Amino acid sequence: MTYDPLTSAIAVPAFDSTEQEVFLQLWRTYDRLKAIEDELFSQFDLTPQQYNALRLLDAAQPGGVQTMELGRRLISRMPDTTRMVDRLEQRGLVSRRRLDDNRRVVELRISPQGQLLLKEMAGVVIEMHQRQLGHLGPRQQQQLVKLLRLARQPHEDDQCDWLET
Amino acid sequence: MTYDPLTSAIAVPAFDSTEQEVFLQLWRTYDRLKAIEDELFSQFDLTPQQYNALRLLDAAQPGGVQTMELGRRLISRMPDTTRMVDRLEQRGLVSRRRLDDNRRVVELRISPQGQLLLKEMAGVVIEMHQRQLGHLGPRQQQQLVKLLRLARQPHEDDQCDWLET
């Protein structure tokens, strides 16, 4: 069906409920903003998720983070933290060390190269966020954050670092 | 690094800018709500994206939709509408027909089985959306939709059906 102004009412999706509309708007907005992230991070051969992992490891400095805990702290859940860390380790961005007092756990640390990469990226990352959402005023941004928190609050696990943010 | 109340300030990610915080909150919220969708749709062996495609084709009834236009109308962009339609066609949920007056385009239609499936799902889908976001009041939902639209407005293509929603 071609786009016809006369029938444009059915050219855009009609929503079955306002809840559905909220979710679809959320999805669409995420998708558009994510495209901007993807484009920037791909220039450094990173996924947004990998960048986020590096940021978490960097924030934990000078300590390390256990593999499973990294998985729990990532923004979107990953059933497969191991292989993401594999890729980062192969590129020398993080290092693994099996702990002596509990040989089950592996402690992750960001490497000097990883820290250097984050430093190199810092400027353009901030620039990109500005392009993404800089057109919203501070009040609007606060309001949006508030509503997003409210929206997902019932769906956060307990014992999750995201509950209090 | 284990979770320590004394150092909880660095246990949760610190944000480099409010714009970054907005995006991370958006991502996180999308991820949590998406998990709910995935769980429901997987019971019907569908992805949310496939369900969305069915809904679009259903709304176009009794007309059809061209493959490329379906791709443009989907909520999140897909570089590969063909193979998604392949899967739906194999299950008999949609039908393809090459047009006679322009043999390049393929017109898609939802099949009776597809319509039946949507009908069967209608109840539980509404229920799920209720669980997802029913805890927000109408005013909050409207406000959230407004801010989300505002957030992505500069990043929508022209000639995109989502501009006016």
Next chain:
DNA sequence: TGACAACACTTGTTGAAACAACTATTGTCG
């Protein structure tokens, strides 16, 4: 009209995600 670009898909290939099954180590309880 005939070469060539544009269009609307389709197919091939590579890399990553999902889910489950597996290994090694440690806690626990009779």
Next chain:
DNA sequence: CGACAATAGTTGTTTCAACAAGTGTTGTCA
């Protein structure tokens, strides 16, 4: 102590998404 469950990670397999290249059809312009 010893069996058994729980924990922390790893590996295997199948499926899906992304990017690029290919096919058939139509518009266009010298």
